[in-house]
Amino acid sequence: MKIAFIGSRGIPRCYSGFETFVEELSVRLAERGHTVTVYNRIPFNTYRKKEFKGVRIVHLPTILLKSTDTLFHSLICSIHALFGRYDMIYYCGVGSSLISILPQLFGSRVIINVDGADWAREKWSGLGRWWLRKSESWAARLGDSVIADHPVISKRYQELYGASTDLIPYGANIVEEDPGRDVLEKWSLSSNGYYIYVSRLTPENGADHVMEEFQCFLNDLTPSASSPPQLVVVGDAPYQDEFLQKLRSIAAKTPEIVMTGYVFGDGYAQLSYHARGFIYPTRIDATRPVVLDQMGFGNPIISRDTEANRWVVGDAGVYFDFQGERNLAATLRVLEEDQTVLRKVQLESRERIRNQFDWEVVTNQYEDLFRKLSE
Numbered sequence: 001m002k003i004a005f006i007g008s009r010g011i012p013r014c015y016s017g018f019e020t021f022v023e024e025l026s027v028r029l030a031e032r033g034h035t036v037t038v039y040n041r042i043p044f045n046t047y048r049k050k051e052f053k054g055v056r057i058v059h060l061p062t063i064l065l066k067s068t069d070t071l072f073h074s075l076i077c078s079i080h081a082l083f084g085r086y087d088m089i090y091y092c093g094v095g096s097s098l099i100s101i102l103p104q105l106f107g108s109r110v111i112i113n114v115d116g117a118d119w120a121r122e123k124w125s126g127l128g129r130w131w132l133r134k135s136e137s138w139a140a141r142l143g144d145s146v147i148a149d150h151p152v153i154s155k156r157y158q159e160l161y162g163a164s165t166d167l168i169p170y171g172a173n174i175v176e177e178d179p180g181r182d183v184l185e186k187w188s189l190s191s192n193g194y195y196i197y198v199s200r201l202t203p204e205n206g207a208d209h210v211m212e213e214f215q216c217f218l219n220d221l222t223p224s225a226s227s228p229p230q231l232v233v234v235g236d237a238p239y240q241d242e243f244l245q246k247l248r249s250i251a252a253k254t255p256e257i258v259m260t261g262y263v264f265g266d267g268y269a270q271l272s273y274h275a276r277g278f279i280y281p282t283r284i285d286a287t288r289p290v291v292l293d294q295m296g297f298g299n300p301i302i303s304r305d306t307e308a309n310r311w312v313v314g315d316a317g318v319y320f321d322f323q324g325e326r327n328l329a330a331t332l333r334v335l336e337e338d339q340t341v342l343r344k345v346q347l348e349s350r351e352r353i354r355n356q357f358d359w360e361v362v363t364n365q366y367e368d369l370f371r372k373l374s375e
Contacts, residue, residue, distance in 0.1 A: 001370055002035045004084060006077045007070060007092035010040025010059075011052055013264060016200050017289035018092045018115070021170055023052075028363040030054035037084065039077040041069075070095055071131075078102045088370055095132055097139035104142070109373045112143040114153065114165075115286055137161055144373055149287040152308045166369055171359035172292035174350050179269040187232070187258050189274070194230035194258075195302070195332075196275035198268075198290050199282075201237045201244055206281035206304075208243070211250045211257055213328035218256055220333060229336070230256045231279075232271060234263050272297040277335070277342055280304065280313070281328070287312050296353045300345035302331060314356075316348040 005022050013019040022038055030036045030053065037056040040047065043064075050057055058080065062073035074096035081089055081103055089103045090111045100110040114136065139146055140163035148154040148165040157163045184191065195214075199205040214231045221228055233251070237244065251257040263271060272278075278294035278301050285308035291301060295316050303309045305319035305326070318341060320331040335342055 001088065001374070002037075002084065002086045003029060003088045003090065003370070004037040004039065004081050004086045005090045005092065006039050006081065007074050007096050008038070008041075010045035010047065010057070011038050011055065012047055014045050014047075014262075017170070018113075020289045020293070021113075022092060024171060024173075024359050025363060025366060026055045027053045028359065029366070032363070032367070037086070039073075039080070041073050071099070074099050081108070082106050087374060091143075094135045094139050097135045097142055100139075100142055104144075109144045110142070111145045111147060111369070111373075112139045113147040113149070114139050114157070115149070145369060150285065150308060151311060152285045168362060168365045168369070169357055170287050170289045170292055171357050171362040172289070172296035172353045173359060174296045174353055175269065175273060176298070176350070179266060179273055181270060181274065183263065183267040183270045184274055187260060189230065189232065189258070189271075191274040192276050193227070194232050194275060195277050195279055196232045196234065196271060196294075196299070197279045197281075198234040198272075198294070199288075201233075201235045201247060202240055203243055204283045206283060207233060207235070207247055208250070209322065210279050210281050210328065211247060211254070214257060214332070215250065215254055216329035217332040218254065220329065221336075228256055229276060230258055232275070233257065233259045234261075234268070234271060236261050269297075272299065275299055277302050277318075279328070280309065280317075281322075282309065292353065292357050295349040295357075298346055298349050300342045300349060302328070302335070314348070314352055316345060316352045318342070318345055 005026055008018040008022045011023040013023045026036045026038050037058060040057050040059045042059050042061045060076050062069050070093060078099050086108045088111060089108045091100055092113055094114040097112050100112060104110050140157055140161035146157060146163060146165045148167050149169050154165045154167050157165050197207060197210050201207050218228055251259050272294060278299040280291050280301050280303040282288055282304060291312060294301060301313045301317040303313050303317040303319055305321055318331060320326050320328045
């Protein structure tokens, strides 16, 4: 079967959860004998070879504007794909749903992964927010399959648009072998001596809240605490200069907070494997591949307490509220006073990935979907 992926920044992974998803799924599909193409976005993805682990790569440019970046790139990729005679075209993100008409006219089946409520992200306003909200209704009507990675998304599309979705979660790999410590030495970190936060540094992902609460946590430590834990903030984001400046200002006042920027590959694995726990404050109800990654590394998840997050994290988490007595600072204090809680939760992390979010199982589900759509 010929399959193309459009809408991510491409592979190898270089930005966010969609890139992780596309890399993991596309490589596995290629290994199973499918002919797979991923469209990479220039200049964001700097990989320039025409193949990656058996996956064909097509490199096409974009317009470097927040409001048109993904849309323009998806458009030219879709035009290019008209000549590829793909059986399935997989669109990452709801914003390109109207464009999906083009390959459908030429006989391709279209799958749209709508992710979370993208329009609710704080970076969007005005026309951009309207387009993304409208795109949800277009996806519901136009997609041969609408993919929901979480039951809350399935429920919303049913209630708002009367649309059925195919519920297929993201997956993760289990990492049990120490990937090394070179990156820890670079940032003067010690194994199990820090909490980690990984995300695009956009307002709705809550890095500012995590950093401010971590400051409060440090301020409340007793003077005798000789070596307080550190907080490692991994990530960056284009088009967020003002917000990034706020984060850097917080970090500049707090030596225990380390901002690394983007880290991928072995560096990301090392930082994740040796962390004490992963802090997950997301405000968007969906499954984030990064939290599954962290569970695969065996990290206990310190998660904002929402019904959606509990569906993902389950017993692999310790939960906090944004305000009140169970805020993040108070939760970290409890964990520091009794680290047996973290160790108990840690035992659940990899087991939950094995049972609920294994990439091979996810790939099986997609192959079943492709077969169903091609009948």
